[in-house]
Amino acid sequence: MDELPLVAWLDDRGPLLVYARAVRRSVPAGPGYRLGTIVGGAVEWVASDPRRYGVVEQVVAATLPTSEPGLSWPMGWPLNFGTPGSSGALVVVNAGDAESHPVVEFRGPVTTPALTNISTGDVLEYDIPLAAGDVLTVDTRAGTVLLNRGASRLYSATKRSVPEQTFTLAPGVTNFAFRAGPDSEPTATATVRYRPAYW
Incomplete structure (x- = not known):
């Protein structure tokens, strides 16, 4: 699977871009799942390039x-x-x-x-x-x-x-x-x- 752009805001530098792929996810299918409300979900991303990039080219x-x-x-x-x-x-x-x-x-x-x-x-x-x-x-x-x-x-x-x-x-x-x-x-x-x- 190809790496896709992912924007994350981790610190005071604001949102930054990484290229990553999702390797695991945990999405609870509780009562709010059908309404699009998910609480407590998790996605694990892996990036071959450890650098983060500015969002604007x-x-x-x-x-x-x-x-x-x-x-x-x-x-x-x-x-x-x-x-x-x-x-x-x-x-x-x-x-x-x-x-x-x-x-x-x-x-x-x-x-x-x-x-x-x-x-x-x-x-x-x-x-x-x-x-x-x-x-x-x-x-x-x-x-x-x-x-x-x-x-x-x-x-x-x-x-x-x-x-x-x-x-x-x-x-x-x-x-x-x-x-x-x-x-x-x-x-x-x-x-x-x-x-x-x-x-």
Whole structure:
């Protein structure tokens, strides 16, 4: 039986999420059972992951780096520096006290998409072209790499890429850089989905 999301409120941190499965239950079938009123019941849950997670999923996204147009000549007042470019940077905040496994999504058009943890140097990089509308989903907890939520593309990991299950978010702030091959479009994106993790 697969583990299912279970939200429990155990301490002053409020409700937190675990993935667990029910292994035993005791439900007394007294007079209130037919009315849906059960007193003194118990359910035993088992979770393979001991961490608890924030209930709300956090999402951070970035496009590939693009240059800024800069000042236009002749200059007028006020100065117009043009539309800001993109740096390809992502800032992720794990507010918990345990490492968390993110889900990373690369969206095309892009070639050889890569996400680098600036602090550790760990990289997720895949030698694969993604057309517009294609999504490469990397689940670092499950260790899977799926193209359009279908076929596995785990084999496309480059030599620079670390094993997916080792790519985690430490507690606190983590800075990432999104980069790609030369034939990529500036509209390509990298999205990091995660939940703060707690012991």
